[in-house]
Amino acid sequence: MPANDLHLAVDCAAWQITAASETAGRFQPVLFDGHSGLPNGVYTDPGTGALITGAAGLAAGMADPERYQPDPLGMLYASAHDDGTPDPIAAVSAVLAHVANVACSQAGIPITTLTIVDPRTWGHRARHRLSQAATSAGLPAPNIVSTAAAATAFAGGAGPFVLVGTAAPDLTILDLSDGSQQLAKARICDTTAPAIDEALVQIAVPDGSIDRDWRMAREVQQVRAILAVQPRAPLLLPEPHPPAAITRTDASAAAQPHLAQVDDHIKQLLADGDIDIADITSVILVDDDPIISDLEIALGATSLPAPIRLRDPHAVSYGALRLVRPSSDQYGETAATVRLPRVRLTLASLARVAVLAACSVTLLFQTIATADPYTWGIDIIAVLWPEENLALAAALAVLTGWAAAQLAPTTWVMSSGADDQTTTGLLLRRGFFGAAVLGLVVSGLWGLGTGVAVGFIDDTFVTAALIGAAPIAACAALIALAAPRIPVQQIQGWLHRINPPVTFIAVGAAGVCLQRFAYGTVFYPDMIWLRGTAQFLGAILLGVATGCLATRQSGLRLFAAAILGLGYMLIANYTTVPYLTSAFLVLIAWWALGAAATTITGSTPRAATWFNRWSNPLSSTRGAPS
Structure with a gap:
């Protein structure tokens, strides 16, 4: 897989x-x-x-x-x-x-x-x-899947017919030639004798003066587990009874009346399955329990093959993994034809969305607060403002919608959404188209709002906001078009791959805000030290975030973060900060483009082949004669 x-x-x-x-x-x-x-x-x-x-x-x-x-x-x-x-x-x-x-x-x-x-x-x-x-x-x-089928898949029992026994005790016959079909099953018991667990309690308290609830039943099961590896085990009893010592001999005595019926049960199983005892080619015994050892002895008195013992507590789970192997194409299903399980939307689910939204709004308000208008009389004739900060705020507004769109196929808000039959592909298409459109609308509002707030209406505010938002909105639109064709077995991994790197973005946004705070704020003389602190800390945060966004390899990411964090601290100043912020914005757009490319190649095999040839021109000539 x-x-x-x-x-x-x-x-x-x-x-x-x-x-x-x-x-x-x-x-x-x-x-x-x-x-x-x-x-x-x-x-x-x-x-x-x-x-x-x-x-x-x-x-x-x-x-x-x-x-x-x-x-x-x-x-x-x-x-x-x-x-x-x-x-x-x-x-x-x-x-x-x-x-x-x-x-x-x-x-x-x-x-x-x-x-x-x-x-x-x-x-x-x-x-x-x-x-x-x-x-x-x-x-x-x-x-x-049944316990018997999973145990057989783990043990690799040879067919066509397999007998599986458990510590219940019970026996099951499977037909491996028909997909581990259960032919017959029987509980090994003597109806005239007490159950094994009941008999063990009677050995501990012969007069029966004890309350029997789930705690007593669980204690007996623990004793049986201990007896699988030790000759004696303490059976803890409710007050006023003292603990009792149970031995393997006691367990064998409790099971003996039932296991004495093994021959009759096997004959009935063979009759129910319409097979002969010679047709059974494998016997598998599950659980590490003293009863299983006694059952093995009882089966040894028949003409059945020597049993295979499964003592690993995870053997049955491993067998189930082998038995149920998801096919490579999931019968050709894609996101457009299936529905992922959906759960109620919680505040925790919105954490990523809230972080991105907070970063966007913070950058917007700081852009407005630190804008420096030039006036002629009472008229504002120009404004000195950080265009790159507004562009970054707009880009994060689109990413906020992007993060919300990812929640659409796996969550529901209203109780009616629990039974919604809308396919995952349609939810993805609606969500990412909505993120693209609403992101551009909010970006335009960010630009208009900035102009109104500083008292200077100019196209440059809207232009800067849309320049920052447009590449990411375009990538979201491409994802909306391609996502419904993603194979169903790749959906979960794909959703994880296109998760916005919120931590790195938030660290970078904090660095940008600190840099703007250092260079766009007037400090009193006795507070001038605060400017230097904010400048250096902001430069380090922005450099670390840029390095982490530049690569997905953990080793290179650590190296790049260290180098850029130190380098930004040395070169950051009033004139270089806009370029450093713009570089961070470009990397966010590059990440979005990579997410769109991953979606397109995952949904279109031909696009994946073309992309591989384009990224590695030598691959198209491999195997060609020289």
């Missing part, structure tokens, strides 16, 4: 979630504060109603168990919603958002494909509810 795409697989086990991600063919586990698993429950804060996930939610739930939902995905699957528990869709959305945030922070890129691993068979309505939860978390619609 492309380097800018991130595929996240989430394995939703009974008590914890494990996840793994893939980008550019590289698999890596998702770690939660250094741990492989994340508690999959959700706690509802009684004061604010906020949903708390992960270890923090579990800690709160242990103290207040009534407000903790240990299995929100199970509630969503069953469409169950008890009083006092959170809405299942909101709860699952909160858990998925937690996992996605950790995965994105580790990979540094947004998620483009989501796969959920679950042992259950999901019907149409359950799938729809899960898709709603993913969309609310800002994630794409999920693929859903």
